[in-house]
Amino acid sequence: MELRHRALQVLCLAHPDEKATAALALYAVADQCSIATTAPVPPSNPEALPGRPERPVLLHHTAVKRRSPATPEGRAILLHAIAHIEFNAINLALDAIWRFDGMPAAFYQDWLRVAAEEAKHFQLLRDLLRTLGHDYGDFPAHQGLWTMCEKTQHDIVARMALVPRTLEARGLDATPLIQQKLRQAGTTDALQAVAVLDIILREEVGHVAIGNHWYRWLCVRDGLNPETHYTTLVQHYQAPRPKPPFNETARRQAGFTDTELAWLLYTD
Structure with missing residues (x-):
């Protein structure tokens, strides 16, 4: 089995359970796979990338309603x-594996680990959602993460800069605030969600660290200053600038430098 070819096949799967299970299964046999002898060929229909279910209905992010986690429905919407x-993060990791040629084997192995851990996170959250009488697809959602994935499909440096270490890193900041609100709710399901988010936060630090590592590796390869080039990429691709408060401890653990944290805190 060739890892990059199989990653593309899993990316094209539409059923959420099938995709999550297949990502975990591929990770389990990764040591038996070659990376690839030829580059994978994407499907002729661009709508097949990524495979996604008919539900949830996808809206612009400003149209997706939010609810207080103080109520059962609000917690379900949040989860x-x-x-x-x-x-979406499963898709992002799989896309990085099949799309980008010529990287060290460790690059593909790192992103396969990310895909598997994101699949685990999805399954944990879906199980919690079902305890509240709902399921994945019951509420509208948005595609902000995948939009940036599409924008950076021809630029691996931009992909590493703007997806894991920008958009996904926002989860490091948001998770403790979400956990605080869930603790205030105090119900059994809310506290179960806090425990699941502990797992997710710990592993997401590692995912952002992988993005930081490969972004800097690529900058060294291409003779770029990682800090100044990052600001160029943010402007070119119109990436959102994260807003405080920041989880500085988690960001440092994920490899952000003092200069990068100072840039985040700086306001015009």
């Missing part, structure tokens, strides 16, 4: 939103 992010 659904996070589950959707994790489902």
Whole structure:
């Protein structure tokens, strides 16, 4: 089995359970796979990338309603939103594996690990959602993460800069705030969600660290200054600038430098 070819096949799967299970299964046999002898050929229909279910309905991010986690429905909507992010994160990791040629084997192995852990996160959140009488697809969602994935499909440096270490890193900041609100709710399901988010936060630090590592590796390869080039990429691709408060501890653990943290905190 060739890892990059199989990653593309899994990316094209539409059923959420099938995709999550297949990502975990591929990770389990990764040591038996070659990376690839030829570049994978994407499907002729661009709509097949990524494979996605008919539900949830996808809206612009400003049209997706938010609810207080103080109510059962509000917690369900919150868990659904996070589950959707994790489902998209499976796709993002798989896309990096099949799309970009010529990287060291460790690059593909790192992103396969990310895909598998995101699949686990999705399954944990979906199980919680079902305890509240709902399922993935019951509420609208948005595609902000995948939009940036499409923008950076021809630029691996931009992909590493703007997806894991920009958009996904926002989860490091948001998760403790979400956990605080869930603790205030105090219900059994809310506290179960806090515990699941502990797992997700810990592993997401590692995912952002992988993005930081490969972004800097690529900058060294291409003779770029990682800090100044990052600001260029943010402007060119119109990436959102994260807003405080920032989880500085988690960001440092993920490899952000003092200069990068100072840039985040700086306002015009």
